[in-house]
Amino acid sequence: MLVFCMGTVASMAWLVLREIDELSTANSDNLQWSLAQADVEFLKFELAVNEALRNPENLREVRRRFDIFYSRMQTLQRGEVFQALRSEPEFEQSRQGIENFLSTSVSQIDGTDQALVDALPAMASAAKQAAADVRQISLSGLAAFAKLSDQRREEVVQSLVRVSIVLAVLLGGLSLLAYSFNRLYRSAEQNALAAQRASTRSRTVVEAAADAIIVCDDDGHVVEMNAASQNLFGYSRDETFGCPALELFQPPSVRGAVLDRLIKATEDTENPEAHQRQVETIAVDRAGREFPVEISMAKAEAAGERVFVAHIRDISNRKAAEKGLTEARDRALAGEKAKAEFLALMSHEMRTPLNGLLGTMDLLRDHKLTERQTDLLDHMQSSGHLLLGLVNDVLDLSKFEAGKQRAETRPFNITRLLDGVVETTMSLAAASGNSVAWSWQGEPDAQVLGDSRRLRQVLLNLVSNAIKFTRAGTIDIEVERLPGQEDLVEFRVIDTGIGIAPENLARIFKDFETLDSSYARRAGGTGLGLGISKRFVGLMGGEIGVESEPGEGSMFWLRVPLPVEEQGSSDTTNTAKKTPDADGVARPLSILLVEDNEINRFVARAMIEAEGHTVTEAVNGKAGVEWAQAQEFDVILMDISMPVMDGQEAARAIRAGNGASANSPIVAVTAHALPEEIAGFKAAGMKHCISKPIDRKALLGLLNEVAIRTEHPEPGPTAQEALLLDTNILNELRDTLGATQTARLIGKCINELDTSIQELTETATDDRALGSTAHKCAGSCSSFGMVAMRRALGRIETQAANGSVKRQDLQALASVWEDSKLALQVWEATGEPVSRLTRPA
Template sequence: MALRAIEEDSLPVLFGRQRIRSRILTGFTVLALVLCVGLVGGLGWMVQAEIDELGRATSDNLQWTLSKTEVEYVRMQEAFRDGAEGRPDTTEIRRRFDIVYSRISTLEVSPAFAPLRDDPGMAGKLAEIRSFLDDTVGLIDGPDDALVAALPGLQPRIDALEANIREIGLTGLRIFAEISDNRRAELVHGFIVAGAVLGLVLCALVLIAGMLLGMARTAEHRTREMMRTATRLRTIVETSLDGIFVADPAGTIIEFNPAAQAIFGYSRNEARGNNAGDLLFPPEVTADLRGGRLAYLNERRRPEPHERVIELTAVDCNGRRFPAEFSVDRADQDDGHVFVAIIRDITRRKAAEEGLTQARDRALAGERAKAEFLAVMSHEMRTPLNGLLGTMDLLHDHALSERQAALLARMQSSGRSLLALVNDVLELAKFEAGKMQAEARAFSVPRLADGVIETAAPMATANENTLNWAWVGAPVETVMADSRRLRQILLNLVGNAVKFTRGGSVDLEIEALGARRDMLEFRVIDTGIGIDPDHAERIFEDFETLDSSYAREVGGTGLGLGIARRLAGMLGGEIGVESEPGEGSLFWLRIPIEHVDSPAEAEPVIGGPRKTRGRLNRPLDLLLVEDNEINRFVAREMLEAEGHKVTEAVNGRAGVEWAASRCFDAILMDISMPEMDGPEAARLIRSGDGPSARVPIIAVTAHALPEEIARFHEAGMDACISKPLDRELLLDTLVQVVSGGTVRAPAPPEPPRPVDLSRLDELRERLRPEAFSALLERFVTETRGTVAALASGQVAPEELAATAHRIAGSCATFGFDALRSALARIETEAKAGRTVSPGDLAALTGLWDESHALLIAREDLAASETGRARSAAL
């Protein structure tokens, strides 16, 4: 089942060079013969000249002219053939044509050639040659483009006239030889010379015969090579994994290889004789191909790379459509041309690409969902932590026994550890979600270093370490960079150095590098346990901690250095370490900076050591806008403990109404609230002319994303503090805003994750029994009713998010983790505009019953007889 068309197409190409060589050798042979004949004629002319006393010396050497005419015609023929085969040299073509034209004119008009013209057969042959010359002279004298375009058509006529030229030459030689013989019959020595010449001609012919024999042997050898090549080509085609078919100019399939049979399901005999477009492709694809995608085939040009391979839809014998790669080209042959096409089924590749696309889309959707979840989780996790840490701060205002103070210290330490852990995890999540961007601002480098050292000083003292910082080289005062992220990195490096050093020293060195001093290098050098160089890269990986003699004692998530490397890259810098076990470590950080001329342009270092600005000399009248009762309780207790008066509003709309009714000294505004959120309430307050339209508004939020904090300021809020509330930060912020300053507080730390029901016991211990009982009863009543309303579908879809949000924070405070998680999912779905499943709403009832039963059991174990009675009422 050989692909004969392909073989036939390849063999002319393979034989082409051999034909050219044969023609060249033949031309040389003819030329040699013509030269020999010319030599004989010349010798005859010499004999005649000796006999003729007049020594006739005509300018027309008859034999030479005839031979030269044929030689020049052959040269013209070669010039035209080169042009027809794509190598036109118009100058050479015209020159050869002019020479032949001159030779033929000589034969026609010269008296010396009268005997030749008198020959009955020669007049017609000269007339045919003259007709060709006259027809062609216009093209020769015309433009190059017209001449080149006509060359393929002229070539057959030139080849056809070659026999005439040869016949004219041979006849002329014959005629003039006869004349010479008659005139020189008596000259024996002339015949001797002629015989010698003929001997030379014979030798030449023998030589030429030998050359032709060698050429024949070479041709035979090359033919065998070509046949072997054709066999290999046939084998390649038949064993190809890609389908190959050959079609004639009308598109009829001539050959169909085994791979094509496997792809389309047709046998070779079934496919042959059918139109390829109708058999192998849908109608719309066939029309598209005929409409111009394969135009290069008819233009006889090499296709561009983008034209060579076409992706299209093919159809097999069962009507199944599948994606395919299609490539086709034209193969010219002596008897016409064929089209050779290669087709490949790319169904699997397309499926893989589709799978990758879907995976990418899912990954992007997951990143978006993670970013959305981050914002929601930031708020929800800070709400219960606000109650936890805020209440701990309030307990310091009460007289505690030594035992109670120790327990409270442990609780605060655990809370801070939990906060640090969640901060690390959420910092990583925020970076991966693409929500973190560098914020360049002017700051004082010495103040930044002072803040880092002051923050790490307590831990250094606890580990009996000395902690200092110093400049190396000339100092720099004020620069432009992201001071908050820079401080975060330095605190991580210094904190790690202090943590893994006992009874040693930790030094922070700062040096300005570069010719323009536009690069700051921070070096944290410690005398601690050191790091094996083989682990130098591992410590910058997420969740990677190295085992050491006391590494397990200090703990840690293993995220700090991974986050530090990400932050360094975000700032355009780099971070690294040099260390040896037992020899201490040197961590270095390099970041680019811009110098600021005026120190007055520097902002306070965000997150630096807190410097209390003093207390107000009067109590403040404050408006607290917060929808969560527990958060209102904690904030009110903190503020009333300082002697301030607090008015509470349970949502943004109530806050707007209070602000329009009287003048407050400041407004503490929550962000996520039902009916009206904090930013909208702030805009309404600022846009009105009420008594509190111009008083300071402080955003109290669990949202940690920078773009959200910027939105709060755009809404008219003067400052922003984060949950959980820090009493000192809250009071300092009040001092600043009431004194006339505007504070843009740092982005709050990332929220912690809710704990379990054990937090109920901690809440009971922190609050007075009466306050705890009242909060618990209100929580149970409010949550039971809200869960029932949600589960029964009584809450409108547009109110789902606000309703779920209102009770989710309280659930986390009292340890109702499963219920809080379910409510958070419902809130997220509702905020995203997606339909919440009725099954998810109905599941809230089971979660509430289970959590409520655990609550009653816990109260039965912890309460007195009075408590049991209250639990029974619950």
């Protein structure tokens, strides 16, 4: 653009200069001089003609002057300078007249002297006539030249104006261009300054970064590294420049793997997140020390050059911390396990003396006591039950924290449940001068579905808590079914006690929280009751809250979903069978009591023998197994935690054996109450479970249930017919473990027994391992209720012990197993039992 403008200006300047040059003084003088000179030369020609008339010897001067004038006129006719004048009419007319004169006179001038002398008079006369034209041509030429000069000057002025305009425009453009250049310069200067600052900041950031930053070219050679890299690896920039990065910073054992992972990370465009491009590996420094690092790689391309930037972080401390956290977690898990085991042990150890205390107190009531002794016994039992409640609270808390609490859904009667709550707490309320009652608000429900056991415990906790903080007042329980689709039933426990301050309302549902009041100090407690109640309500899918004012009493409310039981069912909160009439439906039972604690054996024996049953004692599991093999008992009461052999192992040994009591019902007597432990008891062959401390009514109800069943025993196997499955065992196993877990165990059992039975049928009758294999298979069959198969294996085990195994009995195992397996599969698929064999057992 600048070149174009300069060229334009130069061209116009050249044109102006040319015009000025044409109008220069030399050319103007030449033109004017030529016109004037033509006039002078013509006058000299006339003078020469006149002189020749007087003196003919002057002819030569005439010819010379004629030639000069003729030359002048030729110049006017052909000269480029006079071209503009020739376009003037006056000038051209006078010139034509002069041209005619010259044309006529040329022949005379070029003739002889005599001819010229003769023609002089006529020539002088013609010259006089042509003199006017010469004068006219000179004057008109000068006038035309003056006019032409004015035009040229105007053109020059216009050219100068145009040049000025162009120069002005050019100057303006140049000014704008200069302004633009100035802005561009300033902008470039600012950008350069910003780039310099950014570069300085970037370099400062890179240099100040705690992570090592290494830049490599496309071949993996180091081109730049920051100070942290030098500190981490011990190399200077000069030492590393141009060196392969992997060879410097990676041990040989990991180079290939690291390179592959870094290439994959940089080329992975689907995962742009930085954490997905990080690689953990091992690095090595100049001294040869290997340490764990985390590498984040990125690539950049500019001007055809590609570089790789690696951020390297020493994660030695993090790995050490992770290792410490892992060890801490393992220690915490071990601590949790130890705590659980400690709580289970303490539960057992604490319930064992409680069992002796409460059981002995219960036995004292069988004796004749004075009124004073009865009162003392009541206080002792009340304190014992209070201690038992504290133990239960701690155990319930540990169960909940372990995530082993599960809500149950069974039909129960709300009326009966609340009657039991009022009956249980009535004596405690009367001791503080309180009354306890309950009532329905609205239409009462008969049967509902829910967890009656935990609901009862929550209500007992709330009522007991209300009794603690109330003196000579009332505790009312209101029940109301709330409208809506959630099947919510609201229970409200309202007391007239001392109330709760607003600042304490948020504390009361926390563990180990007791309010600082006179009643609280008098009542005591662990502060666990409300915390456990809140957990239980949440477990049942409900919510709990409180409304209270100091001095006005409190109202605790809880809302739990309790859908109405459509078909109705007996109240499962009372699981014990009715006690037989006095004339006795149940017969006396022979009971094996396996218990390592002498006091517990004494209490249980006294309770059982008071009902007319006989008791045989065993001090540990091994002794219990020996008694069960030697003698048939109607019931075996089996403690769980015992030395020598625990209860579960003893139960499995009894079921797997072919002793006299192999099929007798075994009752687990334990302080353990976790669901998976109860499932383990049943899997070991114990159909029933009763908790310590033993409740006399529950124990006697269980014994009477067993007695009633033994009055009408299941038909035993005959030569033509035998029981295939005891579906009660399978149903209890499914109820305890769930259908999925039960099906998995059945599948595993079938797979194992398929192989074992095949091996048994092909085993030689004198094989020493025959008896142990049959014993092992019989235990598995017993756990899954395969009665016929267990009996058949029992016969093989007995024959092996006597050294008289029969080949036909071994071969018969295959058909019994196929029938048993089919029956087990049918039950698993349909729930329907296949109870009889189609061939001899």
